[in-house]
Amino acid sequence: MSFTLSHNAFSCLRAQTNLSGQFTHILRDESNGARAKAMLQTEVYLDQVNVVIRMGSTLNSLTLPANSLATARKLAGHLEAIANGKLDTADMPPIEQVLADAA
Structure with missing residues (x-):
């Protein structure tokens, strides 16, 4: 599956990086019509x-600069990574490096 945020949803997301509140976004997989809901x-x-x-059974948090196009892009990428099950592998170094750093 390949869930993505629509252009309209991205525009809303960009505006929401300067607002306090609760928002819902739907990510869609165009190939099969599947949807993922993000709060x-x-x-x-x-x-x-x-x-x-x-999103689903996951809870994630980020602190980013407010009202920035780069922030909206990072947040959209984060939403898509969560929906596609790639968040854990996207930002984590290989386990061998984590263990070497701990030693």
């Missing part, structure tokens, strides 16, 4: 936005 809780304080993402 975002945003809180803007000074120049940062804290985002809590609930």
